[in-house]
Amino acid sequence: MSAPRHGRPGTLRFAAAAPHLARTMPWGALLAGCIAGLGVSLVAHQFSNQPQQPANIALIARAAFVPLVVAIAFVASVSQRDLIAALPAPAWLTNAAHLTFALPALGLTAWLQLDLAAADLQLTQGPGNRGKAFSGGRTSISAAVPHLPWLSLIAELIAWLAFATGAAAVVSRTRWAELAGAIGAPSALAFVGALALTPLELFPGDFTGLSLAQRVAWLRSDWSWCALGLAAIVITCWACRDPWRRLTRRLARPLARRARSAPTGT
Amino acid sequence: MSADPMLMRRTVRHPGGSNGAVRAGRVSWRVVALAGRAEAARLCRSPLVLTGLAVAAGLIWWNSRTMVPQWWVWDVQIGSILLTVAGAVLVSAQFAAGRIRRDGATQLYDSYPATAAARSGAYLLGAAGPLVLAVALTGAAVIWLDLLGPVGAPRPAVLAQGLLLVALGGAIGVALGRWLPHPMAGILAVIVLGAAEADLLLPFSGPVHLPGQTAWLFPWTQPVVLRWLPGPTPLIPPTAHLAWLAALTALGVLAALWRSARGHRLPKLTGLTALAAAGCLALAGWSGWAQTRPDAGAQESLAYQATHPAQSEQCTSLQRVRYCAYPGFSHDVARWAAVVTGVAGRLPARPAETLVVRQLVDVDYVQPNFADGYPSAAAAQDGSGLQLSANIARFVFAEDSDPHLISGSSVPPVYVDINWGAGSTASSYQLVLAMQAAWWIAGLPTTWQRSVSYSCGPNCSTQAQISCLPVGQAREAIALWLAATATPATRPAFFSWLRNGPSAEKVGHVWISAYGDASAYGYQPALQFTSQGAALARVMLRLPEQRVTAALATGWPRWLNPRATDAQLAAALGIQLPAVIPPPGGSALNRGQLADPVCR
Numbered sequence: 001m002s003a004p005r006h007g008r009p010g011t012l013r014f015a016a017a018a019p020h021l022a023r024t025m026p027w028g029a030l031l032a033g034c035i036a037g038l039g040v041s042l043v044a045h046q047f048s049n050q051p052q053q054p055a056n057i058a059l060i061a062r063a064a065f066v067p068l069v070v071a072i073a074f075v076a077s078v079s080q081r082d083l084i085a086a087l088p089a090p091a092w093l094t095n096a097a098h099l100t101f102a103l104p105a106l107g108l109t110a111w112l113q114l115d116l117a118a119a120d121l122q123l124t125q126g127p128g129n130r131g132k133a134f135s136g137g138r139t140s141i142s143a144a145v146p147h148l149p150w151l152s153l154i155a156e157l158i159a160w161l162a163f164a165t166g167a168a169a170v171v172s173r174t175r176w177a178e179l180a181g182a183i184g185a186p187s188a189l190a191f192v193g194a195l196a197l198t199p200l201e202l203f204p205g206d207f208t209g210l211s212l213a214q215r216v217a218w219l220r221s222d223w224s225w226c227a228l229g230l231a232a233i234v235i236t237c238w239a240c241r242d243p244w245r246r247l248t249r250r251l252a253r254p255l256a257r258r259a260r261s262a263p264t265g266t
Numbered sequence: 267m268s269a270d271p272m273l274m275r276r277t278v279r280h281p282g283g284s285n286g287a288v289r290a291g292r293v294s295w296r297v298v299a300l301a302g303r304a305e306a307a308r309l310c311r312s313p314l315v316l317t318g319l320a321v322a323a324g325l326i327w328w329n330s331r332t333m334v335p336q337w338w339v340w341d342v343q344i345g346s347i348l349l350t351v352a353g354a355v356l357v358s359a360q361f362a363a364g365r366i367r368r369d370g371a372t373q374l375y376d377s378y379p380a381t382a383a384a385r386s387g388a389y390l391l392g393a394a395g396p397l398v399l400a401v402a403l404t405g406a407a408v409i410w411l412d413l414l415g416p417v418g419a420p421r422p423a424v425l426a427q428g429l430l431l432v433a434l435g436g437a438i439g440v441a442l443g444r445w446l447p448h449p450m451a452g453i454l455a456v457i458v459l460g461a462a463e464a465d466l467l468l469p470f471s472g473p474v475h476l477p478g479q480t481a482w483l484f485p486w487t488q489p490v491v492l493r494w495l496p497g498p499t500p501l502i503p504p505t506a507h508l509a510w511l512a513a514l515t516a517l518g519v520l521a522a523l524w525r526s527a528r529g530h531r532l533p534k535l536t537g538l539t540a541l542a543a544a545g546c547l548a549l550a551g552w553s554g555w556a557q558t559r560p561d562a563g564a565q566e567s568l569a570y571q572a573t574h575p576a577q578s579e580q581c582t583s584l585q586r587v588r589y590c591a592y593p594g595f596s597h598d599v600a601r602w603a604a605v606v607t608g609v610a611g612r613l614p615a616r617p618a619e620t621l622v623v624r625q626l627v628d629v630d631y632v633q634p635n636f637a638d639g640y641p642s643a644a645a646a647q648d649g650s651g652l653q654l655s656a657n658i659a660r661f662v663f664a665e666d667s668d669p670h671l672i673s674g675s676s677v678p679p680v681y682v683d684i685n686w687g688a689g690s691t692a693s694s695y696q697l698v699l700a701m702q703a704a705w706w707i708a709g710l711p712t713t714w715q716r717s718v719s720y721s722c723g724p725n726c727s728t729q730a731q732i733s734c735l736p737v738g739q740a741r742e743a744i745a746l747w748l749a750a751t752a753t754p755a756t757r758p759a760f761f762s763w764l765r766n767g768p769s770a771e772k773v774g775h776v777w778i779s780a781y782g783d784a785s786a787y788g789y790q791p792a793l794q795f796t797s798q799g800a801a802l803a804r805v806m807l808r809l810p811e812q813r814v815t816a817a818l819a820t821g822w823p824r825w826l827n828p829r830a831t832d833a834q835l836a837a838a839l840g841i842q843l844p845a846v847i848p849p850p851g852g853s854a855l856n857r858g859q860l861a862d863p864v865c866r
Contacts, residue, residue: 063464182449
């Protein structure tokens with residue numbers, strides 16, 4: 001990696017380092033995660049019994065997010081971290097660049113996954129099944145065609161990805177830095193699993209024929225995921241900072257003055 | 267794996283021949299055993315493996331706390347739970363086997379006397395460490411479940427399958443580590459396999475339903491019908507599946523060894539590996555074919571047991587009550603007798619007829635989503651037994667509505683299903699049985715009279731089951747009091763039921779407040795009662811038992827007459843009749859709802 005000069009604007013510094021950072025990007029892990037996630041969605045779309053219950057569609061969408069979470073954990077763990085920390089460029093630059101490179105692939109995969117889920121929902125609402133709502137042993141006819149809660153599921157995915165990046169970034173600062181992805185991914189998934197056991201009701205299932213209470217539950221879960229995701233992003237930013245205090249110009253000037261004014265002793 | 271100096275001392279370089287061939291010839295099994303022991307110790311200390319074991323132990327405890335265990339369910343369930351350990355072992359073994367290549371130390375390790383094949387053998391042997399822990403966990407689970415008074419006996423072949431899952435996880439992990447050392451490979455493999463297994467193990471409505479017995483071609487599944495059948499189902503092929511898992515494990519082992527054999531160009535080892543792989547494929551082919559063909563005769567026999575309980579059950583008489591249970595459930599008779607004796611023991615006079623408590627396969631066998639047009643999860647997993655499932659389904663649906671369905675049973679019938687509660691759910695099971703016994707004594711129906719569909723609004727239709735309600739009848743409050751006092755656990759269960767709140771029921775043209783839908787556990791009879799009857803029973807429960815018994819003893823048969831009213835009973839007890847409770851719902855009442863008749 002070339003050493004960017006201090007004082008350059010951040011965008012220029014990033015542009016200069018980008019080709020080198022792209023070479024250190026774990027593309028294999030990212031693509032494997034995206035392909036596996038897409039594979040889960042495709043298998044479920046092709047082989048699931050139709051019509052699917054809406055709760056099942058939401059379950060499949062969430063299950064298909066899991067490989068993406070694993071992939072981002074490996075993207076967020078930088079294997080050459082100790083070397084990078086010794087370079088003039090700030091340590092967070094590599095993480096930020098890797099995550100930026102990964103975003104289009106992750107976004108495309110998530111969009112395809114949710115599109116497949118929406119297609120499953122359309123099959124559920126097909127001519128033969130239009131209007132059937134699924135609630136216990138009761139069959140009710142509803143005029144409104146339900147839509148997949150895209151925004152809610154995307155908020156959930158972003159929060160999950162933030163957990164994984166946070167966990168991997170935190171582990172990267174420890175002596176197990178080389179296993180940051182391997183530790184971060186299961187930790188993030190375990191955290192998501194633990195959240196499912198809390199009374200927060202973060203995983204609403206049904207999204208057809210919603211009562212007011214169910215709508216409120218979806219809204220509450222959206223806000224909860226946003227809050228949790230934001231907290232995880234803050235942790236990620238904190239963990240990506242330099243491992244020591246970097247000598248900047250602002251810090252260097254008083255130090256130099258102090259050095260000049262100090263008696264030499266000779 | 268570390269370079270143990272002891273391993274280096276015991277190998278001597280031969281003056282002639284290539285280094286690889288010489289080393290392969292010289293490395294003894296002892297080297298593999300020593301390195302394998304070190305790897306086993308590492309895997310046993312792995313936080314992932316220890317977490318997997320802790321989760322498995324927790325799941326065994328959690329799942330066994332509310333039901334009396336049945337061994338033909340639990341030996342399969344132990345296998346399902348060991349999947350968590352197998353997953354953890356897979357990831358840990360993959361980490362271990364890929365460590366050298368991940369660290370870029372291949373050349374360093376190549377300079378050691380132990381060959382790559384020996385190292386692969388050591389990694390594979392290392393999987394024995396977690397396997398020993400899994401054996402200990404399985405042993406502890408068997409002892410724990412045996413202490414809970416289970417039904418039946420564990421099948422060693424099925425328990426061995428669960429342990430083979432752990433070995434399979436280790437073999438796949440090592441093979442993956444040898445071929446793909448990136449740590450993500452193991453995690454992704456567990457996620458993909460885990461998604462498939464989760465779909466197979468979901469009790470109902472798994473997104474993808476595999477046809478017939480093909481579910482057994484995956485490492486593990488647990489047919490949902492297990493817990494609702496009166497014996498071990500032939501849907502589980504113990505020997506064939508054991509052979510299938512053994513073949514898969516051996517293939518994993520060979521895949522791990524193949525890379526080492528290929529890398530060192532050892533023709534003998536390569537030939538042996540290829541031969542063994544062919545043998546494993548043949549075994550996998552046979553076992554795969556065998557496990558997709560369940561024993562049709564055994565299936566029919568089980569279906570016959572389910573649909574002909576009177577011919578299949580063994581009956582025991584205790585204190586003038588006849589208890590009929592499927593073979594193997596004799597331990598449950600004492601549990602039922604404790605409840606029924608609690609009801610019958612408070613009667614001023616015993617009925618002339620003999621009460622028969624009968625065990626049967628209940629409607630849980632076919633799920634309520636049947637009504638939505640979805641195939642039953644139970645039937646879908648049943649595969650080739652669809653026709654048999656349909657026969658059982660017809661029978662269990664008739665149980666709810668036909669009081670004369672099973673010859674030799676009481677009318678109204680008193681049923682218990684295949685399961686019985688333990689711990690916190692025992693009180694619910696006891697209350698439902700006590701209420702059925704009390705309903706039988708009071709001459710109230712325990713089955714639905716008919717099932718009807720009706721319109722519940724402009725865009726709504728629903729189905730309702732119609733029974734009768736003993737409005738204002740003294741026998742209702744008496745039956746509730748008898749049921750609530752049957753055992754120490756039934757009283758709090760009764761109050762807990764009342765706390766769920768009443769619903770609005772239509773009787774004739776009048777809306778009244780009533781309770782229905784007995785319980786979420788066990789057999790669900792048609793037990794309906796009015797809020798006023800419940801309120802009177804609640805007041806009776808506060809009175810001294812002798813006072814109530816004395817009041818009932820005065821003209822006992824009269825109290826069971828439908829013409830005896832709550833007001834008369836309250837007067838006999840010297841208490842004020844609780845006020846009539848208005849029905850909940852107000853304007854939200856469903857005007858189209860069909861009316862229940864009054865019990866005669």
